[in-house]
Amino acid sequence: MEDRFSREIKKGALEMLVLKLVCEKPTYGYDLLSRLKESSDRWLTLKEGTLYPILYRLEDEGFIAAQWQTGEGRTAPKKMYAATEKGQTECHRRMAVWGEFTAIVDQILAGGNAQ
Amino acid sequence: MTAQEKKMKKYVNAVERRLNLPRSIRARVMSDFASDITARREAGKSDDEIYAELGTPKDAAADLNAQMAEFTYRKSPWRFLCLAAALFSGGYLLYQLLVVVLLLGVLRQSSSIGIIGSADGPTAIFVTATYSGFPWSYLFFGLVFLAGITGYFLLRKCKRP
Numbered sequence: 001m002e003d004r005f006s007r008e009i010k011k012g013a014l015e016m017l018v019l020k021l022v023c024e025k026p027t028y029g030y031d032l033l034s035r036l037k038e039s040s041d042r043w044l045t046l047k048e049g050t051l052y053p054i055l056y057r058l059e060d061e062g063f064i065a066a067q068w069q070t071g072e073g074r075t076a077p078k079k080m081y082a083a084t085e086k087g088q089t090e091c092h093r094r095m096a097v098w099g100e101f102t103a104i105v106d107q108i109l110a111g112g113n114a115q
Numbered sequence: 116m117t118a119q120e121k122k123m124k125k126y127v128n129a130v131e132r133r134l135n136l137p138r139s140i141r142a143r144v145m146s147d148f149a150s151d152i153t154a155r156r157e158a159g160k161s162d163d164e165i166y167a168e169l170g171t172p173k174d175a176a177a178d179l180n181a182q183m184a185e186f187t188y189r190k191s192p193w194r195f196l197c198l199a200a201a202l203f204s205g206g207y208l209l210y211q212l213l214v215v216v217l218l219l220g221v222l223r224q225s226s227s228i229g230i231i232g233s234a235d236g237p238t239a240i241f242v243t244a245t246y247s248g249f250p251w252s253y254l255f256f257g258l259v260f261l262a263g264i265t266g267y268f269l270l271r272k273c274k275r276p
Contacts, residue, residue: 028151029154030151030154030155047178048169049179049181052179053183056143076156077153078150079147079150
């Protein structure tokens with residue numbers, strides 16, 4: 001799944017997906033990696049290096065915020081990311097854009113085959 | 116600290132050492148990295164599994180460097196303008212200094228050999244004319260030089276993309 005085309009389309013969706021996952025519930029880096037891998041049948045198996053720039057971009061634009069969560073009981077503190085209100089709005093907006101875009105792409109692809 | 120914790124700390128430090136990123140990003144990355152190691156442990160992974168997943172410090176750092184490089188803030192290209200200004204004014208001042216040194220050298224030599232009419236008269240007038248009044252141009256170029264050097268080093272600090 002590492003040809004250039006696959007990489008490009010993954011790149012387009014990844015930031016939106018990460019934002020969506022953070023909007024669902026506050027989470028941390030490793031949790032995002034696991035959830036992405038599991039819910040994508042391993043299509044989206046990321047490494048830390050790929051995830052961090054996405055998180056930092058989202059954080060710098062104010063869509064998510066980081067906070068150290070003190071561990072309960074014997075767990076150690078972890079860095080948690082939670083979506084801001086701005087982030088929730090942006091998430092919905094991006095999902096709408098994605099919906100429109102994929103509909104158009106599917107339409108063009110379907111139209112092409114008909115000929 | 117247990118032996119296991121020591122080993123993990125060594126690993127994290129080894130990764131951080133190899134990170135070729137600006138200080139602020141490095142701190143950010145390392146905090147997330149350490150947090151994710153903790154998370155993996157809590158998810159039940161053994162340290163050996165974690166090392167296997169993350170790779171050697173060299174590999175882990177190389178991956179982070181490569182991915183974060185795009186994200187790293189660019190240094191402002193204006194710094195070259197500052198450098199050029201500094202070099203130009205520095206060169207000008209150096210040239211003036213050479214002229215002064217040479218002139219003084221010539222004058223001194225002339226007066227020690229005692230060539231008639233050169234130690235005073237036209238030479239003296241020329242020298243006094245060159246250095247009469249406050250050397251504003253030197254001050255100006257001196258300031259430009261300092262500003263240029265300062266600007267170059269300040270602009271080398273990474274700016275936002």
